[in-house]
Structures are given as structure tokens and as C-alpha cells.
Amino acid sequence: MKARVIAFYLPQYHPIPENDKWWGKGFTEWTNVGKSKPLFRGHYQPRVPADLGYYDLRLPIIREQQAMLAKKAGIEGFMYWHYWFGNKKTLLAEIFDDVLKTGKPDFPFCLGWANHSWTRRTWNSSAQMQKDVDLLIQTYPGEQDIEDHFYNVLPAFKDKRYITVDQKPIFVIYAPFDLPNASEFINKWNKLAKENGIKNGIHFVGLATGWIGNYQKVLDMGFDAIAPSNLWYAESKVKGKYIKLIEHKLRKYVPRIAPLDKYKYKNIIKYLFTDYDKLENAYPSIIPNWDRSPRGGRRAVIYTGSTPELFKQHVQNALKLIEHKQDEHKILFLRSWNEWAEGNYMEPDLKFGHGYLDALEESIKKQF
Numbered sequence: 240m241k242a243r244v245i246a247f248y249l250p251q252y253h254p255i256p257e258n259d260k261w262w263g264k265g266f267t268e269w270t271n272v273g274k275s276k277p278l279f280r281g282h283y284q285p286r287v288p289a290d291l292g293y294y295d296l297r298l299p300i301i302r303e304q305q306a307m308l309a310k311k312a313g314i315e316g317f318m319y320w321h322y323w324f325g326n327k328k329t330l331l332a333e334i335f336d337d338v339l340k341t342g343k344p345d346f347p348f349c350l351g352w353a354n355h356s357w358t359r360r361t362w363n364s365s366a367q368m369q370k371d372v373d374l375l376i377q378t379y380p381g382e383q384d385i386e387d388h389f390y391n392v393l394p395a396f397k398d399k400r401y402i403t404v405d406q407k408p409i410f411v412i413y414a415p416f417d418l419p420n421a422s423e424f425i426n427k428w429n430k431l432a433k434e435n436g437i438k439n440g441i442h443f444v445g446l447a448t449g450w451i452g453n454y455q456k457v458l459d460m461g462f463d464a465i466a467p468s469n470l471w472y473a474e475s476k477v478k479g480k481y482i483k484l485i486e487h488k489l490r491k492y493v494p495r496i497a498p499l500d501k502y503k504y505k506n507i508i509k510y511l512f513t514d515y516d517k518l519e520n521a522y523p524s525i526i527p528n529w530d531r532s533p534r535g536g537r538r539a540v541i542y543t544g545s546t547p548e549l550f551k552q553h554v555q556n557a558l559k560l561i562e563h564k565q566d567e568h569k570i571l572f573l574r575s576w577n578e579w580a581e582g583n584y585m586e587p588d589l590k591f592g593h594g595y596l597d598a599l600e601e602s603i604k605k606q607f
Contacts, residue, residue: 240566241603242558244525245349245402245409246309246585247575248317250334252296257330261374269293271580275533278499281543284532286579289587296334299343306344308586309576312596313603316347316402317576318411323352323388325378330357339395349402350395351411351446354418379419382427389431396437404464405567407442408432411466415445416453421460444522447515454515464520466572470529473510474540477502494537504528504545508553516560522570525550525557527595530582542582547594554602562606573599 251268258266273293275285288294290308294301309317319338322330338348357375378384395401396408403409410428418424429440445457447465451472457465475483489497507529516523528545554571561569575583585595 240569241313241606242561243567243570244314244573244599244603245316245318245570246314246573247351247578248319248348249575249577250296250319250331252294252577253334255331255333257375267295268580271533275580278532278537278541279501282532282541283530283543283590286582286584287589288579289589289592291586297337299337299341302334302338303344305576305586306346308596310346312585312600314573314576314599316349316400318349318351318402318572320353320413321350321392323354323391324356324375325380325384327384327387327391328375329391330375335395339398345400347400347402348395348398349409349411350392351413353413355414377417379417382423385424385427386431389428393431393435396432396441404442404570405439407439407463408437409442409444411444411446412462413446415447415457415460415462418460421445421462425461451513451515454521458520464522464568465515465518466522466524467513467515468524468574469511469513469516470507470526470540472513473507474500474502476510477506490538497537499537500540502540502542504542505549507542508549508556511553512556512560516557519564519568522568522572523557523560524572524574525554526574526583527585528582531580532582533580547591547598550595551598551602554599555606558602558606 249268254265254267262270273285277284291301291304296302319335320331321335322332324330338344354377356373356377359372359374401408412418415421425443432440442464443462444464444466445460445462446468447454447457448468449471454465454467486498486500490500511526512523515521527550529540529542531539532541557571561571573585575581577584577586585599587593587596
């Protein structure tokens, strides 16, 4: 069985009342992407979409075209980011709700709970030099909210397109340590799942970030698997742990004088995997690039020099990590399908066209 590539998918790119209020009428991620400027010589900004243009995700034809591009490249499905802030408050739910209701595109999917608060700096670099302001706080009201949340996503779990692992619908949690009691949450959802016809329960995956010492802690919390996010580890290996920490503090408190947090992509990919990625219950991540400057300005982490050829090398290294795992567990998370304001996207742009999609397709065809 070939690799199971699941691409993170941002269901933004359409106006919502909250963003209209916070940033101005019609604000979407394209607002940040389109006005981005180079911060240094050779900095690839702004990034301009090619085939799909500056799309509006409310258009079903765009979602169909995305699915066709992804399928051709060998991607199994999309993991839509899901926002549940507690007390039934959601954001950016309209796009996935329409996918669920219409049955289109007929392309596999799963959900990832982006359980983090929204602040001024979440979406807009114009806030980079100002005091951060909370826009919407992630809350965990208690047992009733856990149940309400489950029933909110139950229709998705029961959809024939939902991606499963070991006959369980997969559910990713962005910030496992933020859950007040992860084991309670997991046990409650598994109980509710079995009561509602999902006989094997849910396959919970925790995104493991920061220092490697955190990774085992996520598994110890009761998660079935982890998705190691080794960006901080790789950056620390390239730059040095203590330099990374010092510069991080400078960018947080005095960004005007702090150096840019730049790395060559060719150096980063040497360290983007660790021994944890070899575990049967760990699903490595592959990234085409990283550049958060459209959102973060000078506070951003920026990778330079990424090319389809280097990405292909990175993917091939990832495939070697999973080749001896059970077929169900040969999962690679692709970060991301369409995070344009973070510089990690697979959709065609004017500079590289289908280069990254072709690199992924060629790698998967040659694997194992």
C-alpha cells in the first residue's frame, strides 16, 4: 500500500462577519498574501496563485478543482481545520458544512481541531508592532461542552468519505496540552462514539510540537498517535538551541531590532525528522516551505530557497521512514494544502506552477 498523504486544509478564503468586524469588510487570507512585501533581497514575496487564482472557497467549483489537483498528486484526502471555541461557538465552519451537506467534492476528508485562541497576530501582520489583543478565546467549559462538541462533528464521522485508521475515524488535536483533561475528553468521545454506531471509537492524533521531550507526553495522555511537528527542533539544530531561544525572545519583545528568523530550506530538511517519526504510532509531516511573514512581518520564521527538487528529496526521506509500517499507519501529514500566508502550500503559483504537486506525485509513484 502506498503512503497515505493527508493534507492540512485551511477553510478560510471567504469573508465572515467576525473578520469584517476585526479587519475590515471583505478581509480574507488573500488580503495578507496580496499585500506582502519582501523583507530582504531575494525574499519570495508576494506569492501569486496561478491555476485557481485568488479564489473564494464559497464557490463549489473551486473545491472540486482543488480535489482534482490533490488526487492527481497522490493525496488521499484533506484534513479540514475545525474551530470550536466552547459553548457551541464555531468559526470558518461554512465551507466544510457545505462539503458535508452537498457530498461534493467526492474526496476523502477528516477533521483537525484547531483548539487555540485567536489574537490580533493570528491572522494579520499589521498587529506585529502593537500590543497583542485577544479576539476570541478558546474555552473548555466542561463535560456538557465535550458532549456538544462531539455531536457537532458526529455527522462528519458518519460520512462515507471520512478517513479512518484501524477502522476508526481520525481526529487530530492541534494543542493537546491545552486540554484541561485530555484523557477525560478522549474517554468521553470514545464512549459517545460507540453509543452512536461508531463501534471502534475514534483514532485520536495529537500534534506534537516544541521540544522532543514533549512527544512522549502526548502519547501518555491517551492519544492513539502523534503527528510530530519538528520545525522548532530543526531550526534549533541549524541555528543552535540557545541562539534560537535568545532571538525568539528578542522578536517577541523588541521586533524592530531583532534579526530576521531565516533558514535555508535545504538545511532545515536535514533535521525535519527524528526517531519519533519512525514509531508505528507516529505520522511524520512533510512541508513544501515555511514563510509566515504575510501574517507575522518581522516576527515570522522564514525558510528560503525551497524548490520542487528539494521538496522531492524531503518527501523521499519521509517515505523511507514509513515503508515498514503497517499499511494503515503509512500516514504522512502534508503541511499544507493552502496555507498561503504561512508559505506552506501545494497549490500552483506563478513561480513554480505545478512543480510541488509533480514532485509529490513522482515520489509516491516510485515509492516502495
